[in-house]
Amino acid sequence: MMDKTRRAVILLSGGLDSATVLAIARSSGFACHALSFDYGQRHSAELDAAARVAARQGAVEHRVFKLDLAMFGGSALTDSRIAVPEQASTGIPVTYVPARNTIMLSIALAWAEVLESRDIFIGVNAVDYSGYPDCRPEYIASFETMANLATKAGVEGKQLHVHTPLMQLGKAQIIRLGTELGVDYNATVSCYQADAAGRACGVCDSCRLRRQGFIEAGVADATRYVASPE
Template identity: 70%
Template sequence: MSDQPRAVILVSGGLDSTTVLAMARQQGYACYTLSFDYGQRSRAELLAAERVSAALGDVEHKVVKLNLDSIGGSALTDHSIAVPEEATEGIPVTYVPARNTVFLSIALGWAEVLGAQDIFIGVNAVDYSGYPDCRPAYIAAFEAMANLATRAGVEGEKLTIHAPLMDLGKDQIIRAGTELGVDYALTVSCYQATEDGLACGRCDSCRLRREGFADAGVTDPTRYAGAS
């Protein structure tokens, strides 16, 4: 283990971040997984994050408590805003203001503590639902900032933000994960999953996930609420 480079992997418990964790492991990184209890609507994803981290052999799994629900502004953190169940134009109400910036900043801090020069995140510019913090320009800008704002960066230990899913469709992501042995039954992607992880089957995240499995020709292991 001591010979492996360390990496911090942002893990939400969903399909994309789980695939990224499998990719980082396959590339030889010692993986330190990081999740956030940020006041999100679906608590089931935190349990899923713990499951996938253990299943894929993390070194340590850390959950950081935040209260993004105290500022609201998103259907995922404010129960008075309904989760949309039809496609919408523009940036959807499921966008959580500054979420990836907050998450990456904390991941950056932990990476410095660990002596890790690599951070992995599962953002995707193809099936990204219009979120502005899932674009290549954003990742490049954050990486530049990270190398300006940290002791590691100033001392020449270049920090890299990896977003290996950036240009992949959901079907390509599922095929890649399947080849790496990912058990997607452990994951939860639904914006409004029940406490025991049953997916609604109607939200945008469920739609993208369902279509991805169909396009990949892979059996969808998702447990849907109301399914017989």
């Protein structure tokens, strides 16, 4: 049963991971307030997907926060002059958006305080994490420490927790878990360069991880592609 006194802010991108996190939070009894970001990313298909996921999974509300990280660029996701890589790479990829999780978690923290919530959920993952530094356990632990030092709620002893239920799971494990929780992955969009209809490119890092995850999970992948992936 959902307990409306146990509010949680869920960072919801519209992708596979965040949809699973929303399902986990709901199954844990939280009243889920979903938060997405229109941050100047390459496409809006993921925001359409986030709205679908929030509605289908019974979020109490879904808000989209607009900010323009494209003003700075520096990432293939926010600067059209930088191509999204279509081959596997090593190190921190050009799809890393500088400080993105720090910015988004900070805004989620502000909303959580207003909601008198002590819980934020985010779908970061240290296994299939594409090399992003702000998806690591030590980063999340440091942010949580900062949050409890920097907020009225934290100073007054109302400790806030940043939940990362997918942190140690591989993509196949995430898909199996989400399937058990009834997540409709057809509603999600993971591709870095999806078209206006939400069809995936099939060749970016996110598409490769997603496709391999479905194969390893033994779950049918109904992802719509611009062209059939090899």
